[in-house]
Amino acid sequence: MTARQVQLIAYPSGRVGPENFRVAEVELPAPGEGEVLVRNQFTSCDPGMRLRLRESGPAGYFNSFPLNAAMDEILTVGEVVESRAEGFAPGDAVTHAWGWRDYAVVKAGQPSLGGVGTLAHIDTSLAPPEKFLGAVGNMALTAWVGLIDAAELREGDVVWVSAAAGAVGSLAAQIAKLRGHTVIGSAGSPAKVRYLLDELGLDAAFDYHDGPVGDLLRGAAPDGIDVYFDAVGGDHLQAALAALRPWGRIAMCGAISEYESTEPQPGPTNLFQAVANNLTLRGFRASAYLHRFPEAQRELAGYLAEGRLAYRETIVDGLENAPQALMRMLAGDTTGKTLVRVS
Incomplete structure (x- = not known):
């Protein structure tokens, strides 16, 4: 099986441009023991990603994205296609941190982004999947x-x-x-x-x-x-x-x-x-506050369900347009949460 992924090919100096990225088609391995295959649906664009587009980022922050490789640790929601991990089954809605690609093999229990990006189920009765990258994520x-x-x-x-x-x-x-x-x-x-x-x-x-x-x-x-x-x-x-x-x-x-x-x-x-x-x-x-997540999520999901929370999203369609979505967000040309609809 092959999959598409956005790769960084040059660290930008100043403003980010399309010349800094490419979309590559790569071979996707079958999930091994303890892993799941996820079809990604929405992937995130966040201001902090700009810090990781530097050859050397701020000390203590997340690692810089490597060149000519998948851009790992970007929050994403999707659907499990195949599972060899206990507790996960095909059809499950999940969140994880292997975004900016259309399919990802994700290891269950592997911490990512300080824990906020570790593979986890999402409760779509609280909100639609994409809201778990924003209003309840x-x-x-x-x-x-x-x-x-x-x-x-x-x-x-x-x-x-x-x-x-x-x-x-x-x-x-x-x-x-x-x-x-x-x-x-x-x-x-x-x-x-x-x-x-x-x-x-x-x-x-x-x-x-x-x-x-x-x-x-x-x-x-x-x-x-x-x-x-x-x-x-x-x-x-x-x-x-x-x-x-x-x-x-x-x-x-x-x-x-x-x-x-x-x-x-x-x-x-x-x-x-x-x-x-x-x-x-x-x-x-x-x-640093993962222990507070359930309380925060309950409060925000409650506001959302009651219609008391307004939450706009700027959705850009197509994985190949993820760099453009990031550039628009950094330029102030989006409102609310900036998302890329992968599929």
Whole structure:
């Protein structure tokens, strides 16, 4: 049997381009003992993948993608076609981390992506399979623990969420809103700002292109904020440090503003505000909070079933278009979760 897979053929310098990838047809081995063959249906595009398109990524993060080989450890959902692993049978809906290919042989119990990508059944009575890459999957866990554990969300908090029209940000903004908080969102276009206000029901929103981010944030939250959910870094982080009230908290899950930079980016110039105002800055990764996944998933699935959670997806058809989907997402040309429909 043969299968198609997207391979990285050159590490990009600056912006990612189609010339960095190819689609290869490879021989697919039959599943061995403890393995399953999965027909992939949807595969993910996430901002953090850009860090793995470097020859050497950030210390402590996931490994860089190798050249001229399958791009392993990308979250995916699909259907089991053949199984030699106990507990899995043909027809089972599963999630795993061997995406950006149409078929994958996956070993049961083999940890991947810190545990979030280990082969697992998905309960399609909770939500359709593709939602397990977004609204009730790892994105949900990131948004939920970022607010509840990293930012220690408290009654009466005013919350600012950057990249609030994205896969994680749109969930974080709505979780905070559904829990009764005042929520400000920022995004990168007038259409996304309307989405934040009209569909997500946020209290205020702004387009960060409209002026200095600090000025825009002060206009949206003149009395300051208590929590900043950070996926952007850079000038957004600097603006948050200036706007946070005493004992404010920052939950940092990304820094997309610097992912495609060819040179190291400077940090905020007002970091002393953390000392002056007793602030807490906490970086976090969802894989460190797997024990919280069932609770997060129940809450988000409940909101989704009740029709209280709006969750857009930008779906790009065809495995061969996965690089284009990633490029669109990094350029800010997608809303919500970016997915590739493999088959």
